[in-house]
Amino acid sequence: MLRAQVGDRDALIVLHERYNAKLLYYVRRLLGAGDAEDALQEVWMTVVKKIGALEEPRALKTWLYRIARNRAISVLRRRRNDVSLADLDEEPESSGDGREEDELSLAGFDAAALHAGLERLSPRHREVLTLRFLEDLSYEEIADVVGCGLGTVRSRIHYAKKSLHGVLTAPFGDN
Numbered sequence: 001m002l003r004a005q006v007g008d009r010d011a012l013i014v015l016h017e018r019y020n021a022k023l024l025y026y027v028r029r030l031l032g033a034g035d036a037e038d039a040l041q042e043v044w045m046t047v048v049k050k051i052g053a054l055e056e057p058r059a060l061k062t063w064l065y066r067i068a069r070n071r072a073i074s075v076l077r078r079r080r081n082d083v084s085l086a087d088l089d090e091e092p093e094s095s096g097d098g099r100e101e102d103e104l105s106l107a108g109f110d111a112a113a114l115h116a117g118l119e120r121l122s123p124r125h126r127e128v129l130t131l132r133f134l135e136d137l138s139y140e141e142i143a144d145v146v147g148c149g150l151g152t153v154r155s156r157i158h159y160a161k162k163s164l165h166g167v168l169t170a171p172f173g174d175n
Helices: 009-031 033-053 057-079 099-103 111-119 123-134 139-146 150-169
Strands: none
Touching (some): 057 139, 123 150, 139 150
């Protein structure tokens, strides 16, 4: 990252190779496949323009995801009728601390079912599950990316897992 900040093109290429597929997956979860590629190109243009302003090298990963999220929200604003932007930022259903998050296991489901189930969740639930379990971000990193408190992240993950479990265990055609 430090080399990329001083204009080293090869370093930027390495960052692109390391994060592009992960960011594309994340953006697809927020936007769907149609707009994801274009949005991701804009993400990388922003990264190239603003990487010099990033002061903390350890913040690179969350900085990239925050840029990707902001770009996705911009695309959603243009779409407005497709998804409510409030779905990404609305308050959690409970102020609980979400400590029971690990009690609900999704281990018995295959990857295809989990990915299909994610598509049926609200945008904010899909987002936190994608960041936590598919992108392997910590709760603190997720809080930084989505701009909310740690307790909110815990609560969202708890309710998102509960929703996903409900989708996956519902009889076909329900939910």
